[in-house]
Amino acid sequence: MIKVLVSDALGDAGIQIFEETEGIDVDVNTGLSPRELIGTIGDYDALVIRSATRVTEEVLDAGKKLKVVGRAGIGLDNVDIAAATKRGVVVMNTPTGNVVTTAEHAIAMMMALTRNIPQGTLSLKAGRWDKKKLQGREVYNKILGVIGFGKIGSIVADRAKGLRMQVVIYDPFVAPEQIEKAGFESVTLDELYRRADYISVHVPKLKETTGLLNKAAFDKMKDGVMIMNCARGGIVDEDDLHEAMKSGRVAGAALDVFEAEPPGECRLFELDRIICTPHLGASTREAQTNVAVAVARQIISYLTSGTVINAVNVPSVAGDLLKKIGPYMEVGDRMGCLQAQLADGPVKALTIEYTGDFKGMDMAPVSTAILKGLLTPMVKYAVNFVNAPLVAKEMGIKVTESTTSEAEDYTHLITLKVGTDAGENVVAGTIIGRSDIKVVKINNFRLELVPEGHILLIFNHDRPGAIGGIGTTLGRHNINIGRMHVGQEKDGDHNIIFLQTDTPVPSDVIEELRSAQMVNSVTPLEL
Numbered sequence: 001m002i003k004v005l006v007s008d009a010l011g012d013a014g015i016q017i018f019e020e021t022e023g024i025d026v027d028v029n030t031g032l033s034p035r036e037l038i039g040t041i042g043d044y045d046a047l048v049i050r051s052a053t054r055v056t057e058e059v060l061d062a063g064k065k066l067k068v069v070g071r072a073g074i075g076l077d078n079v080d081i082a083a084a085t086k087r088g089v090v091v092m093n094t095p096t097g098n099v100v101t102t103a104e105h106a107i108a109m110m111m112a113l114t115r116n117i118p119q120g121t122l123s124l125k126a127g128r129w130d131k132k133k134l135q136g137r138e139v140y141n142k143i144l145g146v147i148g149f150g151k152i153g154s155i156v157a158d159r160a161k162g163l164r165m166q167v168v169i170y171d172p173f174v175a176p177e178q179i180e181k182a183g184f185e186s187v188t189l190d191e192l193y194r195r196a197d198y199i200s201v202h203v204p205k206l207k208e209t210t211g212l213l214n215k216a217a218f219d220k221m222k223d224g225v226m227i228m229n230c231a232r233g234g235i236v237d238e239d240d241l242h243e244a245m246k247s248g249r250v251a252g253a254a255l256d257v258f259e260a261e262p263p264g265e266c267r268l269f270e271l272d273r274i275i276c277t278p279h280l281g282a283s284t285r286e287a288q289t290n291v292a293v294a295v296a297r298q299i300i301s302y303l304t305s306g307t308v309i310n311a312v313n314v315p316s317v318a319g320d321l322l323k324k325i326g327p328y329m330e331v332g333d334r335m336g337c338l339q340a341q342l343a344d345g346p347v348k349a350l351t352i353e354y355t356g357d358f359k360g361m362d363m364a365p366v367s368t369a370i371l372k373g374l375l376t377p378m379v380k381y382a383v384n385f386v387n388a389p390l391v392a393k394e395m396g397i398k399v400t401e402s403t404t405s406e407a408e409d410y411t412h413l414i415t416l417k418v419g420t421d422a423g424e425n426v427v428a429g430t431i432i433g434r435s436d437i438k439v440v441k442i443n444n445f446r447l448e449l450v451p452e453g454h455i456l457l458i459f460n461h462d463r464p465g466a467i468g469g470i471g472t473t474l475g476r477h478n479i480n481i482g483r484m485h486v487g488q489e490k491d492g493d494h495n496i497i498f499l500q501t502d503t504p505v506p507s508d509v510i511e512e513l514r515s516a517q518m519v520n521s522v523t524p525l526e527l
């Protein structure tokens with residue numbers, strides 16, 4: 001059974017998908033303390049979170065079986081992605097399901113702020129009629145500055161256009177032409193600060209965006225500006241905002257997110273012109289259904305078919321591409337594993353050559369599979385599609401790739417050259433028919449080997465009786481040979497023999513084979 005832990009409130013539609021999927025066992029256990037999470041996570045293959053659960057290095061260490069963390073939502077600042085990558089855990093989010101909802105919340109916050117709706121509600125409920133005190137402003141013709149023109153920021157800008165606001169955008173990673181094509185003005189951050197009557201923040205929380213709206217920024221803004229933060233707490237510095245509001249520079253602020261959540265006692269709450277919601281940006285029925293369904297489907301597809309969707313630390317491989325390149329990933333993985341076992345000393349370099357009709361195929365997942373196969377026998381911890389490139393880099397293995405359409409004997413051929421201080425081994429493989437994986441070349445030897453199971457790789461002199469002697473020795477020790485492949489050295493008098501045995505061959509039998517006449521070397525392989 002695949003075990004899934006849902007540790008934050010997830011929409012029912014997502015839970016139902018897990019419950020209805022055969023082979024999946026889902027537990028919903030929300031509100032766990034960090035210690036409790038560390039105590040339970042060891043049983044689970046997948047963890048589903050929103051913004052409350054913190055997936056720290058300790059949690060990942062305790063998650064010995066953990067393969068995937070799925071965020072029902074966008075922001076992943078509560079997940080240690082680098083630590084997950086190192087441990088081979090896929091981290092995925094659902095990047096589109098809640099963007100309309102969150103943009104609508106930002107607009108709602110702007111309108112509520114500008115028309116004093118929360119303050120009006122409170123004063124009426126307290127028995128007052130503060131009509132004069134709570135006079136507001138129109139947003140019509142005012143300038144909205146949007147920081148971050150991604151999925152949410154661009155919807156906010158679009159909705160503001162409908163309110164007949166002028167919108168200026170700052171996003172250094174989006175081409176100004178793209179912003180202008182969408183009907184908005186692209187400006188520098190300083191210009192945005194200088195011109196905007198309202199500023200709405202829609203950037204991820206990163207080192208570079210933490211404290212983006214600080215004292216220096218407030219000092220550059222128009223007097224009476226209003227600020228909305230429906231992105232992440234800490235992008236707007238809370239102490240500096242407090243000061244800017246006290247001084248009157250900032251006339252009002254609407255916060256959905258806080259430096260600490262829940263914020264507990266927060267100085268900002270003393271101010272009348274602060275309005276806030278408890279991280280409700282994504283909280284609509286529609287958005288929660290969207291993200292719950294998306295995360296459940298993504299996790300199931302990864303755990304049952306290996307198809308990766310919306311991962312932030314590994315390239316996505318869609319199901320139809322996987323069908324096409326899956327067999328190549330498999331042969332690549334096995335050839336990598338074979339190369340690791342042939343290598344005489346630490347691997348320094350790997351060259352991957354794709355030869356033939358690979359046009360239109362994204363071979364990046366195949367290269368990752370090759371690395372995974374190569375590294376698995378070399379390191380003690382689990383190497384997978386997520387951490388393989390990182391592990392190779394850390395081990396100082398230089399990886400190069402080339403693709404050429406000039407096919408020789410096979411329409412598709414993958415050749416791996418692995419260099420060590422002792423020299424280079426060359427292994428080539430292909431797919432025969434739809435999915436039969438074959439290794440067709442090892443160094444100078446041509447063969448057709450199915451690379452699987454317990455294998456003895458034997459180099460011997462090409463003389464009558466050599467192969468018979470090997471068979472007799474194994475038979476004497478009651479070891480059954482499942483398959484045998486013999487490859488002949490091109491222009492030489494050596495053979496390479498692959499014996500696939502039903503059981504691993506004990507070391508004393510290997511020694512006996514090594515001492516036989518005409519046998520040059522015997523290497524046991526596990527593929």
Ligand SMILES: NC(=O)C1=CN([C@@H]2O[C@H](COP(=O)(O)OP(=O)(O)OC[C@H]3O[C@@H](n4cnc5c(N)ncnc54)[C@H](O)[C@@H]3O)[C@@H](O)[C@H]2O)C=CC1
Nearest residue numbers: 074075102148149150151152171173203204230231281282
């Ligand atoms: N309050 C809530 O419930 C929700 C909050 N969010 C937050 O909103 C954030 C934005 O979400 P999306 O628009 O979907 O993300 P996105 O990735 O589509 O867009 C982010 C944009 O910010 C820009 N950006 C990055 N660094 C920047 C910088 N230093 N200055 C200006 N622009 C910069 C990027 O170029 C990108 O265009 C998320 O990272 C998340 O933290 C998302 C959903 C719900």
Ligand SMILES: O=C(O)CCC(=O)C(=O)O
Nearest residue numbers: 050051073074075282283
């Ligand atoms: O899950 C939530 O309610 C918050 C959503 C959010 O902040 C996000 O998707 O980044």
